[in-house]
Amino acid sequence: MASNEKPTTKILVSVASGLVLAGLLYLARHWIPPALRWIGSVFVTAWSWFTASHAIPGWLLLLLSLCGVWCFFRIVAAFRAPPEPVEPQWHDFTEFEFLGVLWRWRYDGRGTLHSLVSFCPQAGCDMQTYGRLGQYYGAGRETTVYRCDRCGHTPEAQGSQEQVEDKVTREIQRLLRCGDWKNHIRPSA
Numbered sequence: 001m002a003s004n005e006k007p008t009t010k011i012l013v014s015v016a017s018g019l020v021l022a023g024l025l026y027l028a029r030h031w032i033p034p035a036l037r038w039i040g041s042v043f044v045t046a047w048s049w050f051t052a053s054h055a056i057p058g059w060l061l062l063l064l065s066l067c068g069v070w071c072f073f074r075i076v077a078a079f080r081a082p083p084e085p086v087e088p089q090w091h092d093f094t095e096f097e098f099l100g101v102l103w104r105w106r107y108d109g110r111g112t113l114h115s116l117v118s119f120c121p122q123a124g125c126d127m128q129t130y131g132r133l134g135q136y137y138g139a140g141r142e143t144t145v146y147r148c149d150r151c152g153h154t155p156e157a158q159g160s161q162e163q164v165e166d167k168v169t170r171e172i173q174r175l176l177r178c179g180d181w182k183n184h185i186r187p188s189a
C-alpha cells in the first residue's frame, strides 16, 4: 500500500465532514433566510432613497454641487498629470566633454564601456573627429590633436591617442564610481 491512510479512514473523514456541514446548515436554517431578507431590504431601501427626491436646503445643494465639480476636475487633472521625470541611470551617462573633446561611448551587458568615439564639442557642430599626431614637444612628450574638419576647432591632448583614450576611460570610470556622472547628464529634450 503506497498511501499512509487507510481507505476506511478517508471514508470516515468524508462522512464526518458531510454530517458536520449538514448539522450546521440545519442549525442555521432559521436565521439564513432572515439574513438574506435583511440584506435585500437594505438594498431596496438604499435604492429607493437614491431614486426619491429629497428636501435639501439650497445652500447644501450648492455646496455639494461645488464639491462634485471640484472632485471631477481633481480626478481629470490626476489622469492628465504628466508622468514623473525618470531618474537618470548610470548607463544613461554615455557622453561628456573632456580635454576639449566630446566623448561618446557605449556599455556592454556587463557594464564595460566600449566604442569610445571623439566628437567636436563646439555648439551645433557635432562632427566626429579623429585623433592625429599633434605637435612634437620632445621625446616622450607627444601630443594628439582632434581637429574638426567642419569648424576647425583643434583641441590638443598630451600623450599618444592610446594614452589619451585610456585617460578618458579612467575618467569616465571615476565619474561612475563617485556618482559625479549625474552632473554630465544632459536634460532630455
Ligand SMILES: [Zn+2]
Binding pocket: 120, 121, 122, 125, 126, 127, 148, 149, 150, 151, 152, 153
Ligand atoms: Zn566642429
